[in-house]
Amino acid sequence: MVTKEALYSDLREVLFKHRSLIEPKPLRSGSDYLPASGKVVGFEELELLLMASADLWLTAGRFSDEFEEKFPKFWGSRKCLLVNSGSSANLLAFATLTSPKLKDATLKRDDEFITTACGFPTTVAPAVQYGMKPIFVDVDIATHNAAVDDILEAITPKTKLIMIAHALGNPFRADKLVKVCQEKGIWLVEDCCDALGAKIEGKHVGTFGALATCSFYPAHHMTMGEGGAVLVNNAQLGKLATSFRDWGRDCWCPPGTSDTCGARFDWKMGELPKGYDHKYIYSHLGYNLKLTDFQAAVGLAQLERLPKFIERRRENFTFLKKELTRLGLEEYFTLPEATEGTEASWFGFFLCGRGQGSEFRNKVVRYLEENKIGTRLLFGGNLTKQPAFEGVSYAVHSHLKNTDKIMEEGFWIGIWPGLSEDNLSYMAEKLSEAVKA
Ligand SMILES: Cc1ncc(COP(=O)(O)O)c(C=O)c1O
Structure with missing residues (x-):
């Protein structure tokens, strides 16, 4: 047979x-x-x-379960919930904190949250969509991250959430926010989409906030194609996040199972009749953000490679920085630096002009692209200047001078594990040609 x-x-x-x-x-x-x-x-x-395909399970199943079990061990987090992208992870992390089950700690419309404008839009979008007001703090150019003192100064009695990304794999000092957040009843969410493997004082990013998020899009430290995860460091939040991810339902049975609670037809909730099938009782206005076993299967193979990927990114970063310094490019650009007390897990190598203006940046980027070297901007630059922000009510703490400078004069190039030292030397050489031309 x-x-x-x-x-x-x-x-x-x-x-x-x-x-x-x-x-x-x-x-x-x-x-x-x-x-x-x-x-x-x-x-x-x-x-x-192929094994996942041969299963013909098609939705989340044994590969997703295995990934959710293994992934938190890598970080030292309590729990991991797989979702279909990093943006979905941000949406889910945020939505979890709007659960009425959190009582006084539930985020409300009109509450304020602190974040940066220099980054990826979906770190900020879920809270704005919900009706909260973003308070933007500026970032430092060399670390491309917000300084802890600026974040602390921006806190007001209306602040209920700090949701910030560890930009380009370089951590912000989340560790220094934990105590204040606990004392003032502020939720801390770390967007770790670009920072898998980065550490603060020897501890993984993503373990300081109540919740943290990851992306497994191909550009990131490991991939599933499309995919993401929410890391949960708080027992109550795990259950709420699962509900929001899985249609908002109250039932926690995994796909294909029933009656895990042993009381499937005995519940009485809301104004539903007693005994209404628990599978169809909804305690939240939720989503379906699950991924499939195909993605999780790829993720499991990538997880084995992850420590090498992180190491390689660090080596490539160090090598490229040495090359650029040797070629005297510090005269033209601020080169990236790890935040003090942290070990970055670099996503890209960020360069910011020293006042030559955006025309200079654009010419350098064009020259690199013409020479087959990929370039990227620091995502949205200054999010407040994006068309999507027209009509959004926000405030700026102090100023966004560096954010504007990064928008005008910054760009990044690759250090991902597929690049060799030969590739990086070539990139450095072309960059040198570009600025000297
Ligand atoms: C900081 C940050 N957060 C969130 C995301 C969104 O991740 P995804 O593309 O998986 O939706 C990205 C994407 O690059 C990102 O850089």
């Missing part, structure tokens, strides 16, 4: 035979495009992806 095991084994054999077709190829400087970010995937990812 043909078994599933025989099918898995045959699939593996075929894949193994064609392994050389699947494995990533080195990029050739000057002839291949050197993207600012990218994925490194190969045999192991495809192997698990």
Whole structure:
């Protein structure tokens, strides 16, 4: 009789035979495009992806369960909930804090939250969509992160949330906010989408806030294609987050199971009749943000590679910085620096002009792209200047001078694990040519 095991084994054999077709190829400087970010995937990812396909489970299942079990161990977090993107993770983390079950700690419309304008829009969007008012603090140029003193100064009695990203893999000092947040009843959410593996005083980012978020889009430290996760460091929030992720339902049975509570037809909630099927009782106005086992299977293979990926990003960063310094490029750009007391897990290598203006930045970026070197801006630059922010009510703490400078004069290039030292030397050389031209 043909078994599933025989099918898995045959699939593996075929894949193994064609392994050389699947494995990533080195990029050739000057002839291949050197993207600012990218994925490194190969045999192991495809192997698990095929196993997930052969299961024909199609939704979240055994691969997602295994990932949710393993991933928090990497961080030292309590719990992990998989979702379908980093933006969904931000939405879910935020929505969790609007649960009425949190009583006085529930976030309300018209509460204020502190964040930065120099970053990715979906760190900020969920709270704005809900009706909260963002208070933007400026960032430092070399670390591209908000200084703790600025965040603390921006706190008012209306502040109920601090939701900030560890920008480009370089941490902000979340550790120094924990005590104040506890004393003042402020929720801290760390957007770790760009910062997997970064540490503050030896402890992983994502373990300081009540909630933290990750992205597994291909540009990030590890990938599932599309995917994300919410890390939960607080027992009560885990249950609420699960409800918001899974349609807002009160029932916590995983897909394909029933009656985990042993009282499926005995509940009395809201104004529903007693005994209404618990599977269809909704305690939140939720979403469906789940991912599939295909994504989780790829994630499991990537998780094995993750420590090497992080190490490689750090090595590439150090190498590129040395090259740029050797070529005298500090005269033209502020080079990136890790926040004091932290170990960054670099997402990209950020450069900011020293007052030459945006035309200079644009010319350098164009020159690099013409020479097959990928460039990126620091996401939204200054979010308040984005069309999406027209009509949004916000306030600025002090000023956003550096945020504006980053918008006008900043850009980043790659240090992801698919780039070799040869690629990085080529990038440094072309950058030097660009500024001296
Ligand atoms: C800081 C930050 N937060 C959130 C996201 C959104 O992640 P995703 O693309 O998976 O939705 C990104 C995307 O790059 C990001 O850089």
